[in-house]
Amino acid sequence: MRHIKCGIVGFGFIGPHHAEAMRRLGFVEVAAVCAKNPETREKATRLHIPRFYDNYEQLVDDPEIDVVDIATPTYLHHPTAMAAMSRCKHVIVDKPIATTSALAGEMVDAARAAGVVNAVTFNYRYNPMVQQARLMVAKGEIGDIHLAHGIYLQEWLLCDTDFSWRLEPEKSGEGAMVTDAGCHWFDLVEHITGLRITSIFADLRTVIRTRQRPVGGSLEAFASRRNQNTEPFEVKVPDLGAAILRLENGATVTCLTCPLCAGHKNDLRVELHGSKASLSWIQERPNEIWIGRRGEANRVLIRDPGLVDPAVRPYVSTPGGHNEAWPDAFKNLMANILTFIAEGRDARTADGMLFPTFADGYQAALIADAMVASSRTGKWVQVAAGTLAVESR
Numbered sequence: 001m002r003h004i005k006c007g008i009v010g011f012g013f014i015g016p017h018h019a020e021a022m023r024r025l026g027f028v029e030v031a032a033v034c035a036k037n038p039e040t041r042e043k044a045t046r047l048h049i050p051r052f053y054d055n056y057e058q059l060v061d062d063p064e065i066d067v068v069d070i071a072t073p074t075y076l077h078h079p080t081a082m083a084a085m086s087r088c089k090h091v092i093v094d095k096p097i098a099t100t101s102a103l104a105g106e107m108v109d110a111a112r113a114a115g116v117v118n119a120v121t122f123n124y125r126y127n128p129m130v131q132q133a134r135l136m137v138a139k140g141e142i143g144d145i146h147l148a149h150g151i152y153l154q155e156w157l158l159c160d161t162d163f164s165w166r167l168e169p170e171k172s173g174e175g176a177m178v179t180d181a182g183c184h185w186f187d188l189v190e191h192i193t194g195l196r197i198t199s200i201f202a203d204l205r206t207v208i209r210t211r212q213r214p215v216g217g218s219l220e221a222f223a224s225r226r227n228q229n230t231e232p233f234e235v236k237v238p239d240l241g242a243a244i245l246r247l248e249n250g251a252t253v254t255c256l257t258c259p260l261c262a263g264h265k266n267d268l269r270v271e272l273h274g275s276k277a278s279l280s281w282i283q284e285r286p287n288e289i290w291i292g293r294r295g296e297a298n299r300v301l302i303r304d305p306g307l308v309d310p311a312v313r314p315y316v317s318t319p320g321g322h323n324e325a326w327p328d329a330f331k332n333l334m335a336n337i338l339t340f341i342a343e344g345r346d347a348r349t350a351d352g353m354l355f356p357t358f359a360d361g362y363q364a365a366l367i368a369d370a371m372v373a374s375s376r377t378g379k380w381v382q383v384a385a386g387t388l389a390v391e392s393r
Helices: 015-023 038-046 056-060 074-086 101-114 128-138 176-193 310-315 326-342 358-377
Strands: 004-009 028-034 051-053 067-070 090-093 118-120 145-153 197-205 210-214 230-234 240-247 252-258 267-274 278-282 288-292 299-302 381-384 387-390
Touching: 004 015, 004 056, 004 326, 015 028, 015 038, 015 326, 028 038, 028 056, 028 326, 051 056, 056 067, 056 074, 067 074, 074 090, 074 101, 090 326, 101 118, 101 358, 118 358, 128 176, 128 267, 128 278, 128 288, 128 310, 145 176, 176 197, 176 240, 176 252, 176 267, 176 358, 197 358, 240 358, 358 381
Parallel strands: 004 028, 004 067, 028 051, 067 090, 090 118, 145 252
Antiparallel strands: 145 267, 197 240, 197 381, 210 230, 240 252, 267 278, 278 288, 288 299, 381 387
16 A cells, blocks of 8 residues: 555645644655644644645645645635645545535536546444444434434534634635535435435524624624734625425434534434434434334444444453544544545545545535525425426425
C-alpha cells in the first residue's frame, strides 16, 4: 500500500479533526494546508504541517498532493472540488457537498469524467454500532420497517449573540443549519435501512430573526464570542425544522432538527420500528444500541468485538469496555477512503457502502432542496431522479 499525501483546504473547526483522523492511519501524510488567517495557520503550525497556501488554486496545483480534502464553508466546496478534479486529484468533501442540488450534480458528473475517487464525510455511519444496526436490518432481524423517527438537536446557536456563516444563505444554502446538520440524520436513516427517502412534508422557520454578527467575519463552529464588535444581522434562513418523510417502502419517518435546544450538545438519535423488533442508536452513547422486542426482554447490545457481527469487527479498534466515539468513527471513514486510494482501486467500483461518494452527497442535497420547497409551498414534495415535483395532495 503506497504512501498518500493529502492537502486540506480550510482549517477551522473540522479541518484539524480531518488531519488527526488521517494521521492515525500511518500511511497518510498531511502535507499542506490552505489557510489564510493567522489563527488557522497557528493551528496548522502546532500540528507540524509543512506547507501553507493562501488559496485553493495553489494547493491543487501542488504536484505532490494526491488527495484534496475540502473542509471549508459549504459555498467553497463546489469550486474547490471542481478545480481539484480538473487536475485529476482525488477529493474528499465535508458535508453537505454543495449549496444546491444543481451544483452537487455537477460535482458528481465531474468526478465520473475525471475518474477520481470522491467521498463525503458522513462520518456517523462508521460508528461500529451503526454498522451493527445496518447489518441487523439487512439480515431481517428487525423485520419490515414501517416507522422511523429521531432528532438532531444542538444548543450552539441558542442566543442572539451566537453567529456562524451557516446563517448566511449565500454561504450555506437556503436550508442553512437545518439541512446542514439534518443531512447527517437523513443519510443515517437511508444507510441503516437501505431505503431511499422519496418524499417530504416540512415546516422550516426562523426563531431568532435578528442576531449580532461579529464585525470582520463570523466565528467558527461551536466557538464563543470573545469581546468582538458586532452589528445587527437579519436572519433569512431557518433555525428550526420539522419534517415528515416517506421511505421508498412506504414507511413513515419524522425528524426534528434545531440548534436552539439548551442542554443538547450534539444530540443525534435514530430509532426504527419493524415487524419483528425496534432498534435505537444515540450518538452521545455511541457504544450501544437498544433492541426492543415483544414477548421477551428488551436488551442493550454493547460494542464488543466478541458480540458484534463479524463484518463489523474491523470497525472495532479496542476491547469491550474501552469506549470508541466521534473521532474513531471519523478515523474509520478516512481509513476506508484512503486505503481505497492507496491500493489504487478504480473509482468506478466505489459503491457508496465502504464510504459515501458524491452520489450520496447529491441525494442529501436533493432532500435539502425538497425540504425548502415543501416548507415554502406547504405541500408534500417528492424527491425523484434528480428532480423536484410538488405533489397535488
